[in-house]
Every structure is written in structure tokens, then in C-alpha cells.
Amino acid sequence: MHSFQRLIPGLLLTVGLLAACSQSQTSGNANLPGHSAPRYDYVVSVPLELGDTRAAVEAQLGGSVMTWPDNSCSASGDPSCTALLGFNRSSAAMKILSTTASRPVFIERNKDVFTGGGELTAFMGGSRIIWASGGLQAWSGGSRIIWASGEYSPLPQNTGIWTKINLQAAQALAPNLGAGVTVAVIDTGLDLKHSAFQGALSDPSTWYDFYAGDAVPQDEGTLGVGGFGHGTNVAGIVLQIAPKAKIMPLRVLGPDGSGDVATIARAILWAAAKGAKVINMSLGSAENSKVVQDAITQVKSQNVLVVSSAGNANANTITYPAALAADGGAGDFSLSVGSVDLNDRKSSFSNYSDKLEVVGPGENVYAPAPGELMAAWSGTSMAAPMASGALALALAQPLNVQVKDLDNKLVDSAADVYANNLNAAYNGKLGKKGRLDLVAFLKATLK
Incomplete structure (x- = not known):
């Protein structure tokens, strides 16, 4: 991070604190499909004072308000009331702002700091295949058999993967299959019209596209190019683990798979406010974003579990926020996930670290693809939703442990x-x- 990120010693300016004052979002320009909302090079977190207005803060500091509390602050210096401002200025100009601002501010680089991880590896049989039978009713609580003669019926290509983590026996141990649990997928959006997701999504009032600035978090792009289809795959993996869970689609990444600090922080807070119990973030950054981490800290205080992928650079380090998941000690509500192959050997792409907490079989995982298709992706991004689905299975059953202990x-x-x-x-x-063992996990957590 830039050296001017920490500006005032001891000052705690958190985007996470925005949740204490319900937020409204500034309206951007008209958003046609593929057209993004206004984006900024830097995000500035500003503590609000009694009597502040949007116009006054913008005039005082410059920049554009990105988030603002709906309710007036109860008193000057109330740390629960914070605004985010976006700036398109040079690094030198931002350093000047850090020393000349009339109030303490916290500055971070914002644009394209985060990326989704993973690679589209195959279509079934080497070609695009239309989704069979118009949908997977078992995923949305129907009666189709999930397992038959030891094979995962909806997607037999995944049988080996699901056998490795003991999914069949785990679903028998957790017969509610995630019912009543909402998993927020903070990603590229997903194909909202795909048959596999009909009846499996949260109420549309909980959806949002933070990248485009509208209420339709549709996965956009060209399949096989950039990040298009990434979120669709991730959501489909969650539902294969916990078929009766609900997916809350939140788009924060563009078609190229990149996204902004402020956008991701806002989505985290939104997810918790709209009822998600698990947040899956198959994305990461080489930079430690305090803005995003503060948002995670805020939702953890609301008993929300956050799962993050470890990154795909085959590096002896893991990306943020996964890199901080283990730092909170017991009951920290956060989990980092890497990838292994079906022989439990580290995937050639997976990052690794003594901070990494768990791994899953993240290679060639089949799931829905945009346009009524199915496709396989590989990456730590594919292992993370396996853990998210496992948490949803547990949360839907009577527990013998506290929610704060599930990740551990x-x-x-x-x-x-x-x-x-x-x-x-x-x-x-x-x-x-x-590597994930869902049966051992459920036996350790369920009554």
C-alpha cells in the first residue's frame, strides 16, 4: 500500500462502521448493460460531524460522495457515522490532501485492486452443452435424486470431487441441505435466468450490482474471456454442497474479473444487512485493504461467516482478505481456502502459506455457465464455495457449538x-x- 494510507495515529475510520447508520448510495449515470457506475482511483474514508451535509463535505475535501449515512450523526466525532468519497487525482495530490485536510481522513488506492481467481478449463465433453432437462430441481428443493448408485446425478463429472470431501454422507447428516441459510456470492454476478438458479436465489430486493450501480447483478461478458461466468460457477458450487440454501447475488467485479476496494466493502455490508449468514468472496488482492477488512470486522460482529480464496499465483503468500482470516484466533468468523487436486497434492496454481487454514479440491469443478450451459473452472475460487456450502449445511441444522466456532x-x-x-x-x-472433510466437520458441530 502507499505510505500515506495511515494518516492519523490511533484514528479508527472504518467503512464497516457505516452499517451502524443505514446507507444510501449515490446515483450514478444511467447504466446500460456493460456500462459501469462511476469509478475512482482513490477512496477516502471521512468521519462525519454534527451538521455535515454531502455538499459541504464535497466542497471541503473535494471528491465525490460514494456512500453516506441515511440518518444524521448523533454527535460530532461519532465513529459510527462515516462517509466514503471517491477521488481521481494523482498520488502526489492525494498525499497533499492527507496533510492539508481540515479533518482526519484515511486514503486507499481503490480502482482494480481486487481480482477474481480461477480459469475456465472445460465444457463438458469439450463442447458447450445445453443444461439438461431445463434445470436442476434438486438444487432448488425439488425431488430429483442427487445421488444414485454412488454417483452425483446432476453433474456426474463432479462425482470424484464430491466423493473426496464426503459430500453424499454429509448431506445425509444434514438433511435440511442448507434450507433457511442465505449465502452471499460477492463476485462477477451470475446468470440470473439460468435454469439451475430458479427458486434458488434470495428475494430480488436483496440483489445489487455495485459495479454497474443498479439492481440487476447479471454476469456479463464473453464466456472464456476474463472473469465472465466466474460468479455463476461459484454460486453453482455452493448449491451443489447445500442444495436448499439461497444465493444472494452481489456483483462487484467487471467482465475482466477486476473490482474496486469501496465496491467490495459496500457489498460486504449490504450482504449482512440483507440477511446473509455466509459471505463467499472468491477474490483477493496483493494489497491489504483496511477499508475491506473493517467491513469484514463489522459483519463478523453480526455472526456472519466470511470465506475467502487464497489466490492462484503459486506463491508462498495468500491474498487479502484471506491472509488475515486466521489472525483473529478462535471464533473469528473468517476462513481462507486454497486448492489441492484429487490426490490431495497442492494444485499447481494454488497459493500457500502458514496462514492458510484449509484446502479443497478446486480443479475442474463443473457448475452452471451463462447461457444455459455448464462448464468447469479451476482455482482457489472453486474451493472457497465448497467451504461456504459446508457452513450453510451446518447452519441449517441444530448445532452443538456456537456459530463463532464453525470456521475453526x-x-x-x-x-x-x-x-x-x-x-x-x-x-x-x-x-x-x-483438505475439507464434510462428514468429520458435521459430526463435530451438529447435535
């Missing part, structure tokens, strides 16, 4: 990926124990 139980119940010198080069860097 998922880590502690994982299968060993270090035995017999397996992954010897990555000892201790593919999670505390290793």
Missing part, C-alpha cells in the same frame, strides 16, 4: 494432506491439517 471446526476436522511426505515441500502451508 471446519479447519480442525480437515483430512491430513501431509502424511507420508505428501506435499513435503509445503509442510504446514496447506492448512492446519489440510
Whole structure:
């Protein structure tokens, strides 16, 4: 991060605190499909004072208000009332603002700091295949058989993956299958009209496209180019694990798979305010964003579980916010997820670190693709929604542990990926124990 990010010692300016004052969003320009809302090079977090108005703050500091509390602050210096302003200025100009502003401010680089991870690897049979039978009714609570003779019937290509994490037995242990649990997928949006999602999405009043600035978080682009289809795949993986959960689609990434700090922070707060119990973020950044981390801290205080992917650079470090997931100790509501293959060996692309908490089989995972298609993706992005789905399975059942302990139980119940010198080069860097084991997790958490 730039050196001027920390400006006032001891000052706690958090975007997360915006949730204490319900937010409204500034209206952008008209948003046609593919047209993005106004974007800014820098985001500035500003503590509001008694009597502040949008116009007055903009005149005082410059920039454009991105978020503003709906209610007036109860007193000057109330830390629960904070605004975000967007700036398109040079780095030098922002440094000047940091020292000349009439009030303390917190500045971060904003535009395209985050990216979604993963790669489109295959269509079934090497060609595009129309989604069979008009949809997967089992995913939305219908009667279609999910497992038959040991095979995952809706998508037999995933049978080996789901067998590896003991999904069939896990779904038998958690027969509610995630019913009553909403999982927010903060991503590229998803194909809202895809048959696989009919009856499986949260109420449309909970959807939002933070990238385009409208209420239609539709996955946009060309399949096989950039990030198009990424969110559709991620949401489909959650529903294969927890078929009766609801998906809350929130778009924060553009067709190229990149997104902004402020946009992601706003989506995190939105998800919690609209009833999500699990937030899946198959995205990350090499930069530690305090704005995003403060938003995560805020929703954790509301018993919301946050799952983040570890990144795909085959690096001895993991991306943020996953890199901070383990820092809160027991019951921190956050989880970082990397990837292994079906032999439990580290995926060639997966980042690794002694901070990484758990891994899942994230290679060639089939799920819906835009346009009534199915396709496989590979990445830590595909492993993360497996963990999110597992948490949804548990949350839909009577628990013998507190919600704050679920993420740690998922880590502690994982299968060993270090035995017999397996992954010897990555000892201790593919999670505390290793790969997701959903049966062991549920046995440790359910009554």
C-alpha cells in the first residue's frame, strides 16, 4: 500500500462502521448493460460531524460522495457515522490532501485492486452443452435424486470431487441441505435466468450490482474471456454442497474479473444487512485493504461467516482478505481456502502459506455457465464455495457449538494432506491439517 494510507495515529475510520447508520448510495449515470457506475482511483474514508451535509463535505475535501449515512450523526466525532468519497487525482495530490485536510481522513488506492481467481478449463465433453432437462430441481428443493448408485446425478463429472470431501454422507447428516441459510456470492454476478438458479436465489430486493450501480447483478461478458461466468460457477458450487440454501447475488467485479476496494466493502455490508449468514468472496488482492477488512470486522460482529480464496499465483503468500482470516484466533468468523487436486497434492496454481487454514479440491469443478450451459473452472475460487456450502449445511441444522466456532471446526476436522511426505515441500502451508472433510466437520458441530 502507499505510505500515506495511515494518516492519523490511533484514528479508527472504518467503512464497516457505516452499517451502524443505514446507507444510501449515490446515483450514478444511467447504466446500460456493460456500462459501469462511476469509478475512482482513490477512496477516502471521512468521519462525519454534527451538521455535515454531502455538499459541504464535497466542497471541503473535494471528491465525490460514494456512500453516506441515511440518518444524521448523533454527535460530532461519532465513529459510527462515516462517509466514503471517491477521488481521481494523482498520488502526489492525494498525499497533499492527507496533510492539508481540515479533518482526519484515511486514503486507499481503490480502482482494480481486487481480482477474481480461477480459469475456465472445460465444457463438458469439450463442447458447450445445453443444461439438461431445463434445470436442476434438486438444487432448488425439488425431488430429483442427487445421488444414485454412488454417483452425483446432476453433474456426474463432479462425482470424484464430491466423493473426496464426503459430500453424499454429509448431506445425509444434514438433511435440511442448507434450507433457511442465505449465502452471499460477492463476485462477477451470475446468470440470473439460468435454469439451475430458479427458486434458488434470495428475494430480488436483496440483489445489487455495485459495479454497474443498479439492481440487476447479471454476469456479463464473453464466456472464456476474463472473469465472465466466474460468479455463476461459484454460486453453482455452493448449491451443489447445500442444495436448499439461497444465493444472494452481489456483483462487484467487471467482465475482466477486476473490482474496486469501496465496491467490495459496500457489498460486504449490504450482504449482512440483507440477511446473509455466509459471505463467499472468491477474490483477493496483493494489497491489504483496511477499508475491506473493517467491513469484514463489522459483519463478523453480526455472526456472519466470511470465506475467502487464497489466490492462484503459486506463491508462498495468500491474498487479502484471506491472509488475515486466521489472525483473529478462535471464533473469528473468517476462513481462507486454497486448492489441492484429487490426490490431495497442492494444485499447481494454488497459493500457500502458514496462514492458510484449509484446502479443497478446486480443479475442474463443473457448475452452471451463462447461457444455459455448464462448464468447469479451476482455482482457489472453486474451493472457497465448497467451504461456504459446508457452513450453510451446518447452519441449517441444530448445532452443538456456537456459530463463532464453525470456521475453526471446519479447519480442525480437515483430512491430513501431509502424511507420508505428501506435499513435503509445503509442510504446514496447506492448512492446519489440510483438505475439507464434510462428514468429520458435521459430526463435530451438529447435535
